[in-house]
Amino acid sequence: MDDFFVSTDMTADLPQELMGKDMRVIPMSYVLDGVVYDGKTRPFLTPHEFYSALEAGKSASTSMVPVSEAADFFRDMLKEGKDVLHISFPAAMSGCYDGYLKAAELALADYPERRIVVIDGKSACTGEGLLAYYAMLKRDGGATLDETAAYVTELRDHTGHAFTVSDLIHLYRGGRLSRGAAVVGQAIKLNPVLMVDENGALVHIGNVMGRKAAMRALLGKMTRETEDIDNKVIVVAHGDCPEDARSLAEKVREKFPGSRVIVTDVGPIIGAHCGKGMLALLYLASTKTDRRL
Numbered sequence: 375m376d377d378f379f380v381s382t383d384m385t386a387d388l389p390q391e392l393m394g395k396d397m398r399v400i401p402m403s404y405v406l407d408g409v410v411y412d413g414k415t416r417p418f419l420t421p422h423e424f425y426s427a428l429e430a431g432k433s434a435s436t437s438m439v440p441v442s443e444a445a446d447f448f449r450d451m452l453k454e455g456k457d458v459l460h461i462s463f464p465a466a467m468s469g470c471y472d473g474y475l476k477a478a479e480l481a482l483a484d485y486p487e488r489r490i491v492v493i494d495g496k497s498a499c500t501g502e503g504l505l506a507y508y509a510m511l512k513r514d515g516g517a518t519l520d521e522t523a524a525y526v527t528e529l530r531d532h533t534g535h536a537f538t539v540s541d542l543i544h545l546y547r548g549g550r551l552s553r554g555a556a557v558v559g560q561a562i563k564l565n566p567v568l569m570v571d572e573n574g575a576l577v578h579i580g581n582v583m584g585r586k587a588a589m590r591a592l593l594g595k596m597t598r599e600t601e602d603i604d605n606k607v608i609v610v611a612h613g614d615c616p617e618d619a620r621s622l623a624e625k626v627r628e629k630f631p632g633s634r635v636i637v638t639d640v641g642p643i644i645g646a647h648c649g650k651g652m653l654a655l656l657y658l659a660s661t662k663t664d665r666r667l
């Protein structure tokens with residue numbers, strides 16, 4: 375067995391229950407009403423504090439990890455005498471992936487005997503986290519770095535994402551909806567349903583009326599996509615809407631009694647773009663090309 379770290383981004387919203395030995399998560403900063411939170415000079419807010427600030431009208435933004443900081447993140451692992459398999463936030467949504475490739479080159483210049491493999495995870499939120507979790511299990515089962523990298527490259531085509539948001543203005547700011555559609559949809563309580571596709575891109579696949587209908591749509595999509603899949607773990611992720619998350623988790627447990635269902639928070643990096651009320655199901659799927667609602 376190769377001795378290597380599995381690492382990923384803070385965008386993975388990796389639940390503590392899925393963290394394991396020799397796993398690392400690179401911190402990512404965000405700006406809230408002009409104030410930078412980087413976890414070092416200023417501690418990160420709790421998810422509830424962050425979403426409460428958004429609800430109060432404060433604006434948030436994020437940026438990719440600076441190449442120099444990513445290189446230091448890699449060096450900290452390499453200096454322990456181990457290689458690195460890093461699973462990145464999708465290139466289709468961010469420049470993070472290219473930045474990590476550059477950072478890996480810088481870090482390896484100081485540790486030429488070591489290796490860093492950077493993979494575009496083509497997954498987001500805890501879909502990305504599940505990819506890191508299964509990579510860890512593969513490694514701990516005796517797979518080499520190359521074998522685990524090949525496994526992750528195949529598995530990323532089977533990380534299912536089904537989610538909805540309650541604040542359409544955030545989707546407008548992200549370029550996913552026109553301002554007019556966002557304002558009208560918000561007024562009539564329109565709930566969009568979205569997914570992350572085979573390219574790692576965010577795709578709006580349809581709308582339903584009301585929160586309960588949105589939750590039914592998420593569960594229906596996951597059920598259809600997992601018919602022949604044995605999901606050991608299913609994650610319900612939420613942006614400060616714990617009651618909705620618990621309700622959806624109960625329905626998932628009824629439908630999939632053999633699966634471990636974990637409820638977790640969506641952190642500020644994803645939350646800055648989706649807003650309070652995001653609700654997501656993350657799981658292994660037969661396909662990431664099904665755009666039906």
